[in-house]
Amino acid sequence: MRVLTGLQPSGDLHIGNFFGAIKPMIEAQDDSEMFMFIANYHAMTSSQKGEILKQNALKAAAAFLSLGIKPEKSIFWLQSDVKEVLELYWILSQFSPMGLLERAHSYKDKVAKGLPSSHGLFSYPVLMAADILLFDTQIVPVGKDQIQHVEIARDIAIKVNNEWGEIFTLPEARVNENVAVVPGTNGAKMSKSYQNTIDIFANEKLRKKQISSIVTDSTPLEEPKKWQECNIFQISKLFLDEEGQEELKKRYERGGEGYGHFKMYLNELVNAYFKEATESYENYLKEPKKLEEILEFGASKARKIARAKMQKIYEKIGL
Ligand code: ADP
Numbered sequence: 163m164r165v166l167t168g169l170q171p172s173g174d175l176h177i178g179n180f181f182g183a184i185k186p187m188i189e190a191q192d193d194s195e196m197f198m199f200i201a202n203y204h205a206m207t208s209s210q211k212g213e214i215l216k217q218n219a220l221k222a223a224a225a226f227l228s229l230g231i232k233p234e235k236s237i238f239w240l241q242s243d244v245k246e247v248l249e250l251y252w253i254l255s256q257f258s259p260m261g262l263l264e265r266a267h268s269y270k271d272k273v274a275k276g277l278p279s280s281h282g283l284f285s286y287p288v289l290m291a292a293d294i295l296l297f298d299t300q301i302v303p304v305g306k307d308q309i310q311h312v313e314i315a316r317d318i319a320i321k322v323n324n325e326w327g328e329i330f331t332l333p334e335a336r337v338n339e340n341v342a343v344v345p346g347t348n349g350a351k352m353s354k355s356y357q358n359t360i361d362i363f364a365n366e367k368l369r370k371k372q373i374s375s376i377v378t379d380s381t382p383l384e385e386p387k388k389w390q391e392c393n394i395f396q397i398s399k400l401f402l403d404e405e406g407q408e409e410l411k412k413r414y415e416r417g418g419e420g421y422g423h424f425k426m427y428l429n430e431l432v433n434a435y436f437k438e439a440t441e442s443y444e445n446y447l448k449e450p451k452k453l454e455e456i457l458e459f460g461a462s463k464a465r466k467i468a469r470a471k472m473q474k475i476y477e478k479i480g481l
């Protein structure tokens with residue numbers, strides 16, 4: 163099964179991203195053929211500042227590698243290192259009706275939020291279709307907001323296949339319904355847009371600040387507490403096996419400990435869980451050359467596949 167996913171290099175990753183998207187992706191490496199890339203061409207739709215784009219791409223690469231992407235096993239690259247995707251983007255543009263793109267929620271939402279509308283933003287789904295179709299992708303794991311983009315890729319592929327014969331594999335979106343929504347510090351869905359996150363690679367000070375901002379009720383220290391309704395518990399359980407969860411439930415039910423204690427405990431759990439990844443992340447950031455080498459290693463594998471596909475496409479189109 164060929165699985166492809168584009169990773170946005172946008173800002174700091176939080177534990178909602180980790181349990182909702184990154185962990186399942188890392189685990190899938192063992193039984194699928196995984197293609198993963200940092201979507202830095204797509205990131206240009208929100209910033210055109212070179213230094214920021216470069217830093218964000220390297221930070222994202224460092225983050226995903228230290229959280230468990232295996233560059234020997236999966237193909238992992240920086241989108242702009244495989245330029246064939248832009249060749250295909252232009253070709254697919256001829257098969258992308260305006261009406262199809264005008265219906266894209268993501269474009270409409272971004273413009274409604276005040277992003278200037280540009281051709282780049284408008285044609286974002288065509289570039290995403292090129293990412294997907296260039297590699298004969300079968301499955302695209304996505305969050306709900308991206309399903310429509312995969313459907314657009316599929317529609318474009320059908321149009322091309324009608325014209326040229328079976329040239330593209332039809333991709334399918336896969337939404338992992340089994341992963342629960344991770345709550346943020348205020349109990350709503352954790353999201354960087356709500357500023358209620360606990361970040362994976364936060365320093366000690368920020369981690370403390372984020373965890374201490376978790377909203378609780380005001381049950382006094384000595385009284386028993388309801389773990390069922392407590393945000394600290396809901397987050398802590400992600401880091402605990404069943405036995406650990408049972409012990410923590412008992413501590414709530416026993417009373418005699420305040421929410422401050424439970425926050426301290428969560429702090430320790432998060433630090434321990436991401437300790438190794440954080441060290442590895444910091445090391446990668448100190449050695450950008452090494453990161454670039456790993457990305458180039460992935461790009462060279464991706465480029466080979468992309469070139470062969472483009473060759474076939476050029477033959478069809480007569481260019
Ligand atoms: P944010 O809401 O912080 O902007 P993104 O939309 O960039 O996060 O999400 C990237 C990926 O992480 C998506 O696949 C999304 O489903 C997953 N994700 C984000 N927040 C959560 C959450 N609170 N719980 C579970 N998964 C999440």
Ligand code: TRP
Nearest residue numbers: 166167168169170201204290293
């Ligand atoms: N648009 C995706 C997002 O915002 C990122 C992305 C770009 C992508 N190209 C892709 C995802 C191809 C899957 C497949 O998260």
